[in-house]
Amino acid sequence: MRQLAPSDPATGAFTRTPSRFPAVVGTPSSRLHLYVGLPCPWAHRTLVVRALLGLEARLPVSVAVPGDDGAWSFTPDSPDGLYGKRRLREVYAVRSGGFEGRASVPLLWDAERREVVCNESIEIIKYLCGLADADGGGGGGGGLDLWPSELRQDIDRWYGVIYPSVNNGVYRCGFAQSQEAYDAAASELFGALDRLEAHLASSRYLCGDRLTLADVCLFTTLIRFDLVYNTLFRCTRRKLAEYPSLHAYTRDIYQMPRVADTCDMEAIMAGYFKTLFPLNPGGIQPLRPASCDGESLLRPHGREALPSAAGTPLEAAAVS
Structure with a gap:
């Protein structure tokens, strides 16, 4: 229970682990890739925004599934579309600084720089709104502005x-x-x-x-x-x-x-x-x-x- 859900030992209240990469830093390249898990409500936010803004062609997606140990993994039916990795943790580890910690979804990844862009859902969806704005609303979202x-x-x-x-x-x-x-x-x-x-x-x-x-x-x-x-x-x-x-x-x-x-x-x-x-x-x-x-x-x-x-x-x- 504690690994899945850390808690305050004094009160028993659930405490959420902060995202390791909570903000978009610098200027990512145009070669972005989104990693999600379908059960996850935080990852689902990014899929909904991607769909509403018509960013499917601009932003390819790989879908991880919960493995037997609870870790996000890939299968032949749901592969890692970039590197062919078996686990999401291995994707995180591709970055030059390596990776330690919890490999969570959603993950917005820069395929050109081989680096994490962000893994905090609210910041990712704000960033996706910026991508749609940069495209002039021409991504298929009909000019929808979710972050006016x-x-x-x-x-x-x-x-x-x-x-x-x-x-x-x-x-x-x-x-x-x-x-x-x-x-x-x-x-x-x-x-x-x-x-x-x-x-x-x-x-x-x-x-x-x-x-x-x-x-x-x-x-x-x-x-x-x-x-x-x-x-x-x-x-x-x-x-x-x-x-x-x-x-x-x-x-x-x-x-x-x-x-x-x-x-x-x-x-x-x-x-x-x-x-x-x-x-x-x-x-x-x-x-x-x-x-x-x-x-x-x-x-x-x-x-x-x-x-x-x-x-x-x-x-x-x-x-x-």
Whole structure:
């Protein structure tokens, strides 16, 4: 448990290991490669942004899978497209300075310099928005701007809520090692979801009528909520399907062009239920919830009719 989920020995609260390469340094070359794992919500962010911005041709992807030991690995069906390595750790080790530590996804790699660009998901998706801007919006994203300058302060403020309370909040529930730590995490998680539900009842997206990076970051947790977190991570107070606005919001984003192609429900379930031995020793994978099947996710969401709430301050949404 401790290797997968470090905790504060005094409180039993889950503590996330910081990314080894948290920021883009210097000017990467044009030969970039993205390494992801389909179960991972952090890596999923990068796939969603890549799809929405039409960067598939510009940014090739290699998909790692969880190995028997939990490490990200490659298989004949899902190979390393650059070096033919067997493990992601071996890709990290290609860099001139070598590598020690946890080989995590997502990994944005500079193939020309043979160097890590970044392995912090929020910084990678901001960088991808810059790539799309440099291409003049001609990558196939229809000019979509997920990181508009006039909304960056609002996006960052929303992310300051979403990340600790929801994105990381589900992990804080699942890997809590004391009742007190679990209770605190669950209270914070569902308090945030309740307030997000209230805000999204009158606003199509977090920042009004424009999809932004804040929505992408929330989406990749919500799409996994009933699928995994509700049961395996003990996020049991309510299912996502019991939040009408949040569930419709998730369907809205899922139904955007190319987004559904990034959501491999089978890989997500297997990646959690089959590999997190401390939480699921038998490796039993449950049936997929009805709310997470294609028919349910493709139901009309009706969110086009919502009025614009652009500029709604975070305080007015009572999210803090």
